[in-house]
Amino acid sequence: MKILMIEATKYTPMINLDPQKGVFEFKGKSYPENTFDFYSPVIDWIEKYFMSDRSAPTRVNMDIIYFNSSSSKLFFDFFDILDEARKNGYSVEVNWYYDKENESSLEAGEDFKEDFEELTFNLIEK
């Protein structure tokens, strides 16, 4: 599998999915005009990623400072995939980075953590 790298734009985050290192990075803002279209190749990539054998852990670093409702819905779907992978024996860890001043980012992180009790979900203050 190849690295999937998407540069940040005004409305979308930088995304870097590295299969060798097992690190997924999301950084920036997420309020694309069409959220599902934007994330569709990302979700496809991740589903393929978890279809292959891998014993090394996968680390997901999310540093999203602003996102719209459909991005939020999409993150739930994304964490579903990660949770499913966990159930299938993969080692997965999510690091949700937030700024102390950014209340909505922290609250969203808490919502995700609460919804995915068995997924390792770390809330990390920047």
Add this chain to the structure above:
Amino acid sequence: MDIRQDRLIDELQVFMESDLERFKSLGERIIKDIRRQHKIMEASDKRQRKEYDQLQEKLLEVERLNREIEDTQKEVVFTMGAIGESRSKETGNHVKRVAEYSKILALAAGMSEREADLLKQASPMHDIGKVAIPDDILNKPGKLDESELDVMKQHTKLGYDMLKHSKRPLLKAAATVAYEHHERYDGNGYPRGLKGEEIHIYGRITAIADVFDALGSDRVYKKAWDDERIFELFKNEKGKQFDPHLVDLFFENINELLKVREEYRDLFG
């Protein structure tokens, strides 16, 4: 996998032909999804409210700052006018009256309230160029000789040169007024001898406002003309010194102009 919500609908359709276990699992997922949607909506509502509040606050702040800028601008411009006035033989409320007369004539000439206000603020600067005229000429008692008059006349161009570099509408208007308020409709004015509508409407209006005020005010060197004599001059100079249409408007609005003169009368004129 299609990540959209309608995946659930697809599965619901499959379920129609399927078994109870599958229904239970699907039901649980639908419930979970609905709960998530609620969470998302609550979070979104909360943030929207906060963002809107912040936007309102910022807007108020911007409006306040805008007012501050406009007020400062008006004050600076007015002060500049007063400086020009202190260097001229005019006294007291001359610039205030010229400002008000200009606005009345501007509105009568069909300008918008906004543009009339612009001219009102710009017209007090018509004599700003006098700051650069030497004292011995500016303060000379009695008549100026020809060469002195030539120097004196330069105050129009000097004022224009001081203001012309600005891109601000107000200062641009002021530059025009300073440059053209001594032009005559018949082309015999200065500094450029512009004629008729070659002279900007701001210049033509301020010319009337300035002369009307100067003649109607007491000065150290002269008594105020009485109104009949002033009106006679405007009638005679219609189409000569002054724009004939503006002279008509001057007479049509004379009551309002006289009211302003009364309101801003010089106490120690």
